Amino acid sequence: MPTDAIVMLKQDHKEIEKAFKAFEKAGENAQKAKGDAVKKIIELLTVHTYIENEVMYPRVRELLPDVEDDVLESYEEHHVADLIVMELVTMKPKDERFDAKTTVLIENVRHHIEEEEQEWFPKVREGLGRKALQELGADLEKAKKKAPKKPSQPSALKKTIDAVIA
Ligand SMILES: [Fe+2]
Numbered sequence: 001m002p003t004d005a006i007v008m009l010k011q012d013h014k015e016i017e018k019a020f021k022a023f024e025k026a027g028e029n030a031q032k033a034k035g036d037a038v039k040k041i042i043e044l045l046t047v048h049t050y051i052e053n054e055v056m057y058p059r060v061r062e063l064l065p066d067v068e069d070d071v072l073e074s075y076e077e078h079h080v081a082d083l084i085v086m087e088l089v090t091m092k093p094k095d096e097r098f099d100a101k102t103t104v105l106i107e108n109v110r111h112h113i114e115e116e117e118q119e120w121f122p123k124v125r126e127g128l129g130r131k132a133l134q135e136l137g138a139d140l141e142k143a144k145k146k147a148p149k150k151p152s153q154p155s156a157l158k159k160t161i162d163a164v165i166a
């Protein structure tokens with residue numbers, strides 16, 4: 001059964017939300033649990049951002065000009081999250097700002113996911129139809145296999161730097 005692109009991305013969102021909850025449930029002093037949760041959050045976000053930036057967003061932009069503004073805003077939201085992640089990877093759970101920075105990352109990404117799911121993924125579903133979404137899903141699966149898992153990997157970091165100096 002081929003995977004529908006939107007179904008697949010929403011599944012990713014669920015996993016990301018699970019990692020957010022793990023961070024939020026960890027006690028104030030649970031350094032290890034918080035550190036592990038943030039590691040997982042960063043890994044999931046790095047892969048997910050990569051496949052959306054490389055496959056989903058450019059394809060939607062090309063096929064559905066009406067959704068272009070939503071896509072551009074989403075790129076910017078990814079960029080803000082990337083910047084927070086780049087700072088977070090240099091920090092330890094005991095650092096004074098670790099919790100605050102993670103909380104702001106979570107708030108930003110939750111807002112972003114809500115916009116994707118509520119505002120523009122429905123337009124994409126309507127505009128593309130089932131077959132195109134399945135083809136897109138297959139391409140997302142492929143991209144996932146070669147996606148970086150850490151922001152320090154060249155393919156991930158390069159995007160952030162390009163976005164800053166572009
Ligand atoms: Fe996104």
Ligand SMILES: [Fe+2]
Binds near residue numbers: 009013048052113116
């Ligand atoms: Fe997403």
